[in-house]
Amino acid sequence: MAMAAAETLGQRGACCACGAAARTAESGGREIIAYHHSSTVSARLVSRTAEDLASGRRGRGRLRRTWWLESARRSNDFPSSSNYVISGHDRLAFSSCSSTTSPSPSFLIASASASASASASASVAAAAAAAADGAGAGDTAVATPPPPSPESGGDSAGGGEHAQLMDESHTLTLDGIRNTLIRLEDSIIFHLIERAQYKWNLPTYDARMISVPPHNVSLLAFLLRETERLHSNVRRYTSPDEHPFFPDAIERPLLPPLLYPKVLCAGSCGVNVNPAIWKMYIEWLVPQLTEEGDDKNYGSAATCDVLCLQALSRRIHYGKFVAEAKYRQAMEEYDRLIYNKDREGIMKKLTVKAVEDAVVRRVELKARTFGQDIFESGVAAACDSEEPRKIDPKIVARLYQDGIMPLTKEVEVEYLLRRLDFPRTP
Numbered sequence: 001m002a003m004a005a006a007e008t009l010g011q012r013g014a015c016c017a018c019g020a021a022a023r024t025a026e027s028g029g030r031e032i033i034a035y036h037h038s039s040t041v042s043a044r045l046v047s048r049t050a051e052d053l054a055s056g057r058r059g060r061g062r063l064r065r066t067w068w069l070e071s072a073r074r075s076n077d078f079p080s081s082s083n084y085v086i087s088g089h090d091r092l093a094f095s096s097c098s099s100t101t102s103p104s105p106s107f108l109i110a111s112a113s114a115s116a117s118a119s120a121s122a123s124v125a126a127a128a129a130a131a132a133d134g135a136g137a138g139d140t141a142v143a144t145p146p147p148p149s150p151e152s153g154g155d156s157a158g159g160g161e162h163a164q165l166m167d168e169s170h171t172l173t174l175d176g177i178r179n180t181l182i183r184l185e186d187s188i189i190f191h192l193i194e195r196a197q198y199k200w201n202l203p204t205y206d207a208r209m210i211s212v213p214p215h216n217v218s219l220l221a222f223l224l225r226e227t228e229r230l231h232s233n234v235r236r237y238t239s240p241d242e243h244p245f246f247p248d249a250i251e252r253p254l255l256p257p258l259l260y261p262k263v264l265c266a267g268s269c270g271v272n273v274n275p276a277i278w279k280m281y282i283e284w285l286v287p288q289l290t291e292e293g294d295d296k297n298y299g300s301a302a303t304c305d306v307l308c309l310q311a312l313s314r315r316i317h318y319g320k321f322v323a324e325a326k327y328r329q330a331m332e333e334y335d336r337l338i339y340n341k342d343r344e345g346i347m348k349k350l351t352v353k354a355v356e357d358a359v360v361r362r363v364e365l366k367a368r369t370f371g372q373d374i375f376e377s378g379v380a381a382a383c384d385s386e387e388p389r390k391i392d393p394k395i396v397a398r399l400y401q402d403g404i405m406p407l408t409k410e411v412e413v414e415y416l417l418r419r420l421d422f423p424r425t426p
């Protein structure tokens with residue numbers, strides 16, 4: 001079927017997945033990204049200007065149309081000049097590969113010329129990311145503007161070469177990612193212990209009690225926003241595991257861009273559950289964690305809050321890497337669930353109850369251990385004693401059980417639902 005549609009377009013190209021012959025049509029400033037992908041084949045048309053394509057610059061790509069070949073076959077709705085008017089500025093690529101067992105997720109890009117393929121790959125991924133933003137997101141998953149693109153690095157102050165980080169995408173393993181999550185537990189618990197030394201200090205969170213100009217927001221919102229703005233200057237939010245709470249505050253980095261290995265699919269930057277993390281933290285966690293009342297240490301409390309929120313966000317959005325690793329282990333099955341938009345089925349498939357139980361047991365023990373005093377004699381209170389701790393271990397266990405893990409899984413699901421629309425950049 002793919003071949004038939006490709007022949008309708010009547011042009012030539014090559015499938016980067018398996019080297020099979022492919023068909024493309026090209027004539028200018030728009031492009032269709034086509035890819036075959038395990039059991040599904042799809043084609044996407046993303047509009048970009050001819051100038052953007054020619055310069056390899058990231059344009060404001062706009063998703064025009066997606067064809068799913070499996071459903072297209074049923075409805076006779078093939079991407080052809082009869083159901084989409086291919087203008088003089090359209091470029092189309094369409095994989096003719098009929099394989100249903102591609103070795104890895106991949107896609108085919110119609111580049112302006114064969115020699116431009118490398119930069120075109122990057123810019124098409126950027127266009128796809130931009131299209132993801134335009135598509136919007138669900139209740140908890142809020143679209144974040146993609147970080148300033150490495151391709152546009154010439155504008156950064158400081159100049160210099162793009163630094164290419166080691167490409168470790170091929171070593172992405174679930175065990176490796178789980179180890180990172182375990183290490184992040186330590187950071188979260190230590191930050192919570194720091195915050196717990198101050199009282200609740202409600203005025204820190206209520207703009208009616210302390211309102212900071214110019215946006216007249218709460219003290220915490222002000223401090224976090226300004227922290228993010230400052231950190232964006234040193235390219236914090238160009239890292240795929242960092243997500244801002246205030247995307248509108250992000251500025252262009254002063255440092256030249258780092259080129260991160262492309263591990264996640266291009267649409268992943270559209271998944272940002274920080275609004276839900278913020279709500280959970282302020283409305284549930286802080287009141288549980290702290291002693292009720294007001295000790296006037298609003299600035300100190302807010303400083304701790306910033307570190308807690310950033311650590312929570314990092315851990316929860318690591319779900320994208322978890323999802324990618326899980327996807328690579330069972331592509332065919334996930335493809336089917338994603339294709340059917342089976343949110344519940346995806347959630348069921350990625351949930352590992354035994355791992356979750358172990359996480360809850362471990363974080364409770366860590367909180368019990370880290371939250372005790374070490375005496376000069378070097379003898380700490382016995383781990384299982386009921387000596388008061390700097391933090392209630394049961395609250396940390398509940399935080400993971402009812403907050404962190406459900407949100408991590410929400411990120412995993414949202415990421416996977418975008419996984420076929422935006423394949424991993426090769």
Ligand SMILES: C=C(O[C@@H]1C=C(C(=O)O)C=C[C@H]1O)C(=O)O
Pocket residue numbers: 178181322350351352353355356359404405406408409
């Ligand atoms: C993160 C994973 O995915 C899910 C989420 C978990 C978590 O947030 O800790 C634990 C197990 C899974 O249900 C994983 O499998 O490790």
